Amino acid sequence: MHRLVKSLGWPGLAGVAALVLAAVAIVLGQRWDAQAAALQAEAHALRAKARPATATVAPVSVQQWQAALPAAGERQQRLADLLELSIRLELNGARTEHRLSTTEGLERLRVTMPVTGSYAQVRRLISAALAHDPALSLDSIKLRRVSPMSTDVDAELQWSLHGRAP
Secondary structure (H helix, E strand, C coil), X not given: CHHHHHHHHHHHHHHHHHHHHHHHHHHHHHHXXXXXXXXXXXXXXXXXXXXXXXXXXXXXXXXXXXXHCCEHHHHHHHHHHHHHHHHHCCCEECCCEEEEEEECCEEEEEEEEEEEEEHHHHHHHHHHHHHHCCCXXXXXXXXXXXXXXXXXXEEEEEEEEEEECC
16 A cells, blocks of 8 residues: 555545545535435425415406405595504604595595605505505605615605595
């Protein structure tokens, strides 16, 4: 053994070590490929399970959609809930403007809500409001930062509260 090591010298030993490391890398690579394939199959199965079954969902007619909208009598409470959300999230708001329009059995209360707070607070408000009221839509958002160093943004949110007209 000593004679073999001496005859190979340090370049030969380095070559043998490189061959051994290459063999180990090949074996580990095959194991990692197998694990990656198993994890990809598991991820695909989880995505398929999480995806809603579109074949079982029947299309909704306009009449069904209108019937599912909140009644006009709930308008003030829904508006109060929206304003309360902004207060609970500590967003400073100057004033809101409301405009009601009705057409063909539908009503739309358009709410313009200027608020000031952190970007994260504005995002939380939008997320919480849309989750709270399924007949609410965010029509537009305008963001403005007073200065590049400011942590607060001025946001103007335009919402629509949809409902059934009386």
